[in-house]
């Protein structure tokens with residue numbers, strides 16, 4: 337009997353690498369996952385070993401696809417994380433600098449007088465988050481690297497590019513990932529010569545920018561040998577795509593290590609006046625791109641990990657729900673996890689985390705509750721900014737990601753936002769979005785309408801708290817945020 341074809345996607349995330357195989361209805365048939373090591377060489381610095389990541393990806397792909405006939409392979413990835421490697425040997429010249437890393441603050445200060453122009457071209461504020469300044473740091477700090485880069489002997493890529501190069505030998509990046517570098521012109525969808533000059537990054541080391549859904553090349557080696565590598569999107573854009581947010585005004589928030597709320601704004605970029613990012617949502621083939629506004633929050637699930645790993649308050653992430661539910665409220669305690677400064681809508685690299693409102697009454701349960709609420713309050717900050725920037729008010733929030741198994745968090749979110757929150761049946765929307773892109777590129781799925789038909793709700797939550805309580809606590813949260821500023 338002929339085997340039914342499937343589509344596979346790699347999700348190379350901040351903490352782990354996954355590969356998931358999907359059937360023609362977008363259902364999950366196989367999953368493999370590996371965690372990689374986080375390296376913190378100095379306070380504020382975060383690194384990954386790109387060679388370890390590639391080895392993990394190879395392993396999870398072979399584990400997940402064994403026994404399946406794979407029509408196409410898609411890639412989605414932690415964005416902004418920066419790799420530079422030798423064109424001949426494929427050896428990374430340094431550990432990858434991760435998106436959360438703040439070491440490029442001094443580089444940004446030298447560009448401060450061009451911040452408005454840079455925002456106009458790229459849609460992004462000057463922040464340590466993005467890839468361009470990380471490349472510049474490597475060029476400044478790795479011996480002889482600038483000369484090698486100018487000769488084209490070393491290559492730069494975000495993780496999508498690193499994986500596609502290893503899989504197919506082609507040096508390309510997709511447009512959603514490129515839009516996170518501070519080097520791409522949002523309107524031309526190409527590298528901006530002015531910004532390459534300003535950032536001091538040689539053109540010779542950069543990948544070619546391609547659409548999110550097209551055949552980039554053919555995978556070599558392992559069980560996917562010969563399979564077309566046919567889609568790539570940054571993980572948050574992939575989740576937008578996987579949640580079928582194809583119409584302007586449709587949006588989602590993904591709750592993982594950090595949280596990222598993206599709303600599709602259609603064919604023209606909307607430049608934010610309230611601290612949101614303008615980014616490319618996706619581009620299918622040579623069609624027009626769909627742009628998105630994004631509220632990027634650096635720390636949400638990472639705070640739960642920190643309570644587990646650094647404080648030992650819980651033994652595993654899922655223990656936080658019962659602990660937080662053992663008290664009725666936060667007892668007046670607020671945690672603002674500004675571990676990498678504050679991202680949207682504040683963009684304050686000088687902020688550091690606080691636990692505010694401590695009294696003798698506060699127990700570990702209140703701290704756990706405050707940690708969950710921090711995700712909800714930070715979401716409210718970006719939803720308010722989104723409402724201020726656009727006419728399209730969100731009527732409900734689609735959610736996904738590892739934290740959304742937490743029903744208490746989902747209810748809190750609905751209470752804090754005063755909006756219905758809806759979780760889809762397939763919460764692995766990041767991988768699903770990359771699979772969709774790859775499947776579209778090879779004709780496995782015909783069009784966006786076919787993909788939209790797959791989306792199904794699992795559960796939704798309605799707001800339950802009264803307005804007076806919501807607004808009282810919101811005022812306390814904002815006061816706690818003000819305490820994080822001007823710290824470094």
Ligand SMILES: Nc1ncnc2c1ncn2[C@@H]1O[C@H](COP(=O)(O)OP(=O)(O)O)[C@@H](O)[C@H]1O
Pocket residue numbers: 349350351352591592593594636637638639640641653654655656657737738739741742
């Ligand atoms: N039950 C839970 N409640 C709250 N947070 C959780 C729960 N389970 C996992 N998490 C958090 O979710 C994150 C993992 O989600 P995931 O989507 O896999 O993240 P990423 O893609 O960023 O690696 C971790 O930061 C973890 O602390």
Ligand SMILES: O=P(O)(O)OC[C@H](O)CO
Pocket residue numbers: 348349350351413414415416435570571572592593594
């Ligand atoms: O790997 P995640 O899910 O933490 O996502 C990271 C984001 O892409 C950073 O911009």
